[in-house]
Amino acid sequence: MDPQDTIGFKRFAILVGINAYSEKPLKACVRDVKRIRAYLDELSPHVDTTMMVAGGSDVDVEPSDPTGYSVNWPTVKNVLAALDRVNSMSKAGDFVYVHFSGHGTRKAPEDEFSNQSTGDLALVLCDDEKRSAVKYLNGWQLAQSLKGMVDKKVVVTLVLDCCFSATVYRKDDPEVRFLQYDPNIGLDDSTEYQGHAGSEDDTSRHASMLPNWIMNPDGYAILSACGPHEEAREPRFDGENCGALSYFLLKALSSGNVAATHRDIYAYIRAHFKKSNIPQSPVLYGNRLQAFFAPPMSDNISEIVPVVEKRGDLQLQAGIAHGVVKGDQFLLSPLGSIDLGSESQPGSTIAHVTNTEAFVSSLELLGPAPISVKTGWVARHLTRHSLRKFPVYLDKKIPEQEEWGELLRKRSLATATDHPFSFNIVLNGDSDCEILDEQGRPIPNTPTIALNDRKAINHVCDTVGHLARFKAIETLSNHTMPSSLRNPFRQSFKLHLSHISAGREATVDPGQLTEVQDGEWIRLVLLNIGQECLYTYVYNMSSDWQVENILRAGYETIPPSDPDAKFGGKFEKRVKFTVPLEEKEKGYMQCHDVLKVFITSRPTSFDLLELPKLGETPKRVSTSFDEGRGNGNYGSDGWEAFEFPVRIYIPALLP
Structure with a gap:
């Protein structure tokens, strides 16, 4: 404001x-x-x-x-x-x-x-x-x-x-x-019902x-x-x-x-x-980032996670499902801290993750801690070990490689001396810097940056860090849950996309490519065929490297079908896909998005996954939800993640 x-x-x-x-x-x-x-x-x-x-x-x-x-x-x-x-x-x-x-x-x-x-x-x-x-x-x-x-x-x-x-x-x-x-x-x-006043185009x-x-x-x-x-x-x-x-x-x-x-x-x-x-x-x-009853104390919009203290033990309310890894470091601060972005903020302390579960993690303070952390403090990610899975290769022509390596490490990124790597930073000419993928192709919608000063180097490292976080979210899936628990949970629901193709309704399963015309709507359908509530979270991973919560209410509860109450059992969400205006102005006729869907056995928050468009700061819009008690038969920790790749295209004009 x-x-x-x-x-x-x-x-x-x-x-x-x-x-x-x-x-x-x-x-x-x-x-x-x-x-x-x-x-x-x-x-x-x-x-x-x-x-x-x-x-x-x-x-x-x-x-x-x-x-x-x-x-x-x-x-x-x-x-x-x-x-x-x-x-x-x-x-x-x-x-x-x-x-x-x-x-x-x-x-x-x-x-x-x-x-x-x-x-x-x-x-x-x-x-x-x-x-x-x-x-x-x-x-x-x-x-x-x-x-x-x-x-x-x-x-x-x-x-x-x-x-x-x-x-x-x-x-x-x-x-x-x-x-x-x-x-x-x-x-x-006394008030006449006016229906839904929002535009049909607004999926939020x-x-x-x-x-x-x-x-x-x-x-x-x-x-x-x-x-x-x-x-x-x-x-x-x-x-x-x-x-x-x-x-x-x-x-x-x-x-x-x-x-x-x-x-x-x-x-x-x-x-x-x-x-x-x-x-x-x-x-x-x-809007979770507006202030309660006065202008906000700070414009800092880093994602945070609450901390619970019980008998001296600290529990972070995020875990494996959120991409938290053993060894990750967090800055812990009390409620109302002015600057959650400062690592040297008075009254705050640093902790690292010692153990992870599906939705929570154990924290331990680093070094002697005169500060007493209490329930209601919040944690902000400082280091993300999950990003080390996406190493960066530096072109041999780039000078001061030790400095580059140090800046990348500060962003939790590892450097590679040879294949395999996920990102390749190369020089075009004397100073223009470009980011390529593992196959040497330019990464779409990433800038070419002139290396004029240290600020430009930081800009390149920030860009690679953003791309690595996007890739970590895209590949996030449940590989740790025992099959004895995972299989019953997975069998408690059915998930698919549905859209009209060539005049017929087509059903698309997770992992299958969906092709839609610019401006076309598709339906996300989740059926609860089990006996417990399910919770779903829907994110669009767009071609401009944004991860956006398109429900804007964080999660949707899908109770088991209840014929007496006449609701439950099914969730449908219509989503409209378009080629971004900026890409249309550049003459692009298509783009690729990914619809990322999480399904859990109890409510949680996936706010840690949200990313703005590349080069932008996050909007002051989103939602958060709590980790309530598990009430299912899946060890209360059932979760799955699914991806629906989507190609959005603009039909060629007929002569």
């Missing part, structure tokens, strides 16, 4: 907490938002806060005049009115924080924009006329109310401390923040669990208490029941800074969920 845009910024908060449900009343929701209100009231500049609560005793009190309900009673109309008020008062650069603590629900998918895998979300609010009754606020209505703020570049944060879990349809637990959907309960009809406007989410993912962040198949509970902290998400969010804000990014706060929260063994997986959607 441009600092010019935040001069004189304002802050708004809308807090909604409901205990007073006649069916399955809750204990901690009002306490959640009152604690957050107390924290916000101490902030400077002032936060314009609207709080709507319904305590346990309120449900038994009926007003003599139903039309005289207080504007602070948490009804659908009052919540929408509060959002409209904030929208009318806010301007670009302002900050809006919306927090809901209460029951969630979900209904079976009803239209083409519904989430067919998980059903549609609704929040359970109070009725406008009878306090003991409830009314639903559809997810798409909430989205449309927030859309006006997002469109004018207000920074929006939505926190949902509720759940909408399929598993609780068959349970009766008073501490679970979920009510079964009742089709006889009214929905608010997709958020699993949140139906019909129509906002630009660059402009908002959504923090949810759990995934769509899990339960948001009210465990006891400090002797009192609290919503787990609300409790750890307030703890993060109090120990950090409201200018910390959502990424940092989320890393802190998920680490504490992990340490506390709470069977929920908080989920972050949207």
Whole structure:
């Protein structure tokens, strides 16, 4: 965000907490938002806060005049009115924080924009006329109310401390923040459904669990208490029941800074969920690199991983599936650190990986450590041993080869004196430097760099480092899982691409080349034929050397098929492929991409794999997700990675 845009910024908060449900009343929701209100009231500049609560005793009190309900009673109309008020008062650069603590629900998918895998979300609010009754606020209505703020570049944060879990349809637990959907309960009809406001060309406007989410993912962040198949509970902290998400969010804000990014706060929260063994997986959607409630403290956008401390042992929340290798080094820093890119940052320390598992790794501090690393610290990669599999050969004409070797080693790259190698740095003429592949061919979309100074040498080494990371991601696969566990997991799903070719629908299996015309759509189809939830992550590895999360919600949950609930069992994602405009302008008629798909037995985060286009800095867009408890029969560590090579071509014009 441009600092010019935040001069004189304002802050708004809308807090909604409901205990007073006649069916399955809750204990901690009002306490959640009152604690957050107390924290916000101490902030400077002032936060314009609207709080709507319904305590346990309120449900038994009926007003003599139903039309005289207080504007602070948490009804659908009052919540929408509060959002409209904030929208009318806010301007670009302002900050809006919306927090809901209460029951969630979900209904079976009803239209083409519904989430067919998980059903549609609704929040359970109070009725406008009878306090003991409830009314639903559809997810798409909430989205449309927030859309006006997002469109004018207000920074929006939505926190949902509720759940909408399929598993609780068959349970009766008073501490679970979920009510079964009742089709006889009214929905608010004050807002007409406008469908999906995003362009059909935008493959990133997709958020699993949140139906019909129509906002630009660059402009908002959504923090949810759990995934769509899990339960948001009210465990006891400090002797009192609290919503787990609300409790750890307030703890993060109090120990950090409201200018910390959502990424940092989320890393802190998920680490504490992990340490506390709470069977929920908080989920972050949207722009993880905007700040929570103030302009960001730093523009540093290095990918980070949370750290958990248990009885002196440090556990990194990433492992073999993420490309972490024994011996890798990480910089560990506390929440809210100003510069995660500095290796000499005060208050930080360096650790290396001593053991790796599928989704986690063990860390050990290097040398004497006067610093005490705590749960909620974050780790940033310093060295990546996986890149040594892609050695670099230096043309004999290149001077100062020892200096080159040292610069490459700083980027975790090894040098080769002969074949085999993955990259060949050669001189064309006296100073022009070019990067070739192992067969001596120029690597597409890489620059020729004039070696005028040390900065140019660093540029070449950075380029090779980027290419090596891309290649490491492309070749990442599961070779360590025992076949006794891997085979049952692999047999629990079917994965393929589907597209229309020569007037007929063609099915393409992983590893097979798909040829599509420029601008053509294909479908990614995943069938869950097992008995446990699956999680899928979809990345496009493009011809301009970018690795992009095209779900933008990080992962999609695919529950087993549930005929009673009318969802689950199948995931479909339409993806549009095009030849990049820059390549078209150069006269290129084709390019090659790779669709990389990960499937796991429990939710995790693959943010470490994301790469910007070659020569660019990462965008402030993406998502992160937690490593929840494994609930399958695959040792809780089942995972597979698949590649779909895609050739995109522009048809030749007929004479």
